[in-house]
Amino acid sequence: METLSVRCNHCGAPLQVTGNTRFVTCQFCQSSLEVKRHSGAVFTEEVARIAENTEKIAEGLGIIQLQNDLEKLDRDWEARPTRPLITWDRKGIRQKSNPMLSLWIAIFLMILAFTASVFFNGIISPGFIRVVVMAMGFMAAVSFILLYSRHQQASSSRDAYQRKRQELERRLEELKQK
Numbered sequence: 001m002e003t004l005s006v007r008c009n010h011c012g013a014p015l016q017v018t019g020n021t022r023f024v025t026c027q028f029c030q031s032s033l034e035v036k037r038h039s040g041a042v043f044t045e046e047v048a049r050i051a052e053n054t055e056k057i058a059e060g061l062g063i064i065q066l067q068n069d070l071e072k073l074d075r076d077w078e079a080r081p082t083r084p085l086i087t088w089d090r091k092g093i094r095q096k097s098n099p100m101l102s103l104w105i106a107i108f109l110m111i112l113a114f115t116a117s118v119f120f121n122g123i124i125s126p127g128f129i130r131v132v133v134m135a136m137g138f139m140a141a142v143s144f145i146l147l148y149s150r151h152q153q154a155s156s157s158r159d160a161y162q163r164k165r166q167e168l169e170r171r172l173e174e175l176k177q178k
Contacts, residue, residue, distance in 0.1 A: 004042050009033055009049075017042075059178060066172040073168065077161050106144035113137030 002019045010031040017024055017035055024033050034045050113136040 006035065006042055009045050059175060063172065063175050066168055066175065070165065070168045070172065073161070073165055080157075106140050106147055110137055110140035110144060113140055 003016050004019065006015050006017055007013065008015055008026040008029060008031060010033070011026060011029040013026055013028040015024055015026060015033075021035050024035060025031070026033060035042065036045055113134070
């Protein structure tokens with residue numbers, strides 16, 4: 001069997017290895033070495049150094065993965081389908097109103113409709129106007145419920161996004177500290 005002469009990567013001592021040896025321990029410094037073959041050259045590399053480099057590469061990949069997850073979370077948040085609570089066009093400009101303002105307007109209309117219904121109860125005989133006022137109150141109440149539920153959904157969605165983002169940022173900082 002063919003023996004090759006190589007040097008210890010750690011202390012430089014001469015080592016004799018066979019042609020198919022992959023790992024060897026230096027007799028002088030007790031370093032664990034890997035026998036590498038590249039383009040006809042044979043040399044040794046410390047196994048501890050290989051493990052250290054592999055760990056650094058794995059940490060770097062972990063950081064890159066977390067950064068990608070953070071960017072994807074932000075892209076998904078920005079690309080989510082949203083429906084503004086109130087929009088109107090004025091000269092081609094779309095505007096959104098404050099969701100809480102929309103809720104307060106619905107409450108005001110509901111109170112106004114029910115107050116008008118009670119006020120007109122004694123003055124106008126039950127008829128068309130009273131039915132219209134009651135219908136307005138009912139529509140305002142339904143609008144309030146729908147607007148409030150949409151506001152709650154948007155708030156919980158935003159809170160979940162922020163919690164996930166903070167968790168990813170925390171994990172990223174922990175990896176960078178290492």
